[in-house]
Amino acid sequence: MTDAGALSPTDPPRADSAASAGSTDAEPRLHASGAREWRVSGDWTLLALRGRYEEFRHRIAAAMAEAPDTLWDLRAVSRLDTAGALTLWQGWGQKPPARLLWQPEHVTLFAQFMHTRTPPRPKPGLRPGLARASLSLLAFARHGVDVVALLGRLLLDVGRVLRHPPLIGWREISANVFRTGAQALPITALVGFLVGLTLSYLISKQLKTYGADIFVVNILGLAVLRELGPLLAAIIVAGRSGSSMTAQIGVMRVTQELDALSVMGISHTVRLVLPKVVGLAISLPLVALWTSALMLLGGMTAAGAQLKLDPTQFLHLLPSVVEPVNLWLGWTKSVLFGGLIALLACHFGLRVTPNTESLGQSVTQSVVSAITLVIVVDAVFAVLFSNVGI
């Protein structure tokens, strides 16, 4: 790089009218103006140097390596900003060159490079291993403890509210029933009907080969009323209403509305958690019944098409082959699922820390853990009541 100056022939000076009001830049230039003498000119700014930082740093460093006593003439620089000064500084090797001519305004710009501050290193995160696994286990346990604590507070508050009935937020509860129940009807109807249709189609096809056509009513009725209806409704509602509850409470944390409630002496559990838990515990059984009905309708349609089974016959057979206790079991589960989904949603909502990332994370966690827990509880029910109603 002995002849670095030749790389940048003296460009014809550009008409600077384009630089009016400073919205365009003059090109940064660096050229040898004599033996061991470099002239720096043009705009040495962040935008003017775009994409050419490396090039200039290399050329400056090469010139410095060649002759450490080179004279650097910065007097022709039209604009110099921090990025431009840093490019020169890094090219010079983090120190001012021995011979330097500069403009007085640039002194402070270079002076700040004198005390270098290295950015602090963030603490490295734990690598996957035993330590991290045990930490996440601990976090999981803490969630469990917190949910139990929230449940306990809720029960205490229920006791208090029952002694002072005016505290009950009827409007809140009814609004929640409307939002989580009535507004969920179209989507649960669509999903329920299609799942029922598919299920019945597959079952009918298998049964037909054995000539056991009529058993489609038994299988479908039992599965839908006892398991699938409540489960499907719970999963859809967890995704739909659980996420919105977590987000709502989470945003209230971010905007300090929760703090405002606290200082007014209004309990979070009474005003926010209780109406949601009660509302969802009321609406989910209704949604589950609706979903089950639509699933059976879908099943009936498919059975009618596949097996030529008359819908009236289907409905006539249903009560005699599926014991009513299955319906009660499904309802009981739904009440529990509803309370559980709302409780988890509120728990994760209240844990949000005031930043956007935590909000997103909490909503995800809320939905995922609600769905998981619903399925776990359903399995426990299946084991406990394995000899009831079948």
Added chain:
Amino acid sequence: MNPSQTDIAQPMPPVIEVDNVTTAFGGHVIHRNLSLVVHRDEVVALIGGSGSGKTTLLRLLLGLEVPQAGSVKIFGHPLGRCSACDLEHVRYRWGVLFQNGALFSALSVFDNIALPLRELQSVPPDMVGPLVMLKLAQVGLKPEDALKRPAELSGGMVKRVSLARALILDPQLLFLDEPTAGLDPDSAKQFVKLLRKLRQELGLTVVMVTHDVDTLFAVVDRVAVLADQRIIACGPLAEVARLPHTFVRNFFLGHAEHCAEDDVRRFRLSLDDTSDEGGVPALLREEPA
């Protein structure tokens, strides 16, 4: 101020040109035929009562709102009608300090400040660190603060970090929305000094919305008064303070007689006496914990 810069500023087209702008939201007219011109290297303050449309005017200047009529030109580029390339020219040359900081809560202080640099995608990674740390020091924050999250910062620190982010591209035009609101008087004074210093070093054009009379005294070249849906006056402090308008009289209550040019000059000199020591930029003092 460098005299040579002010000399060449005159023939140049203005940095900001608001021409006969009318803004209305749902039938409610906020600005009617409002015009404003800001020249290069000038510090202009917008004052006006609550609801007089200061913030809306600022949003117009930033291109976040579109006027019903009239045009807004920044660096000679008409906002809203210019190509994406022109808009890029404008956006890399301005810095904005929002009233509440508008820091990205998911990012650390360091990443917040580094974000505009990284978005440019042309600054080598080994330059990002030093540049960010310099800006951090320039606004008077400690290196340890770089790893903090916005949620862990005090109100004053949020303002500083936000200013550092606004300054990271070394913009030629700086918008400040209530820069000293919510700061204690000492921090506010430090902020004003910092602004003066930056102006001397970088040759900044500044548009700020402020209610702080001290700030007006310390840095502002011209004051634009927003009232009755338009700019009722735009001129030096001494001129504006004598205006016989109710808002202006209430705003400068008790200060009006101190707003003569000599007073302003004396006030600024008193600020300078305590600021620079030994040529090295005096860093902002840490605010008391």
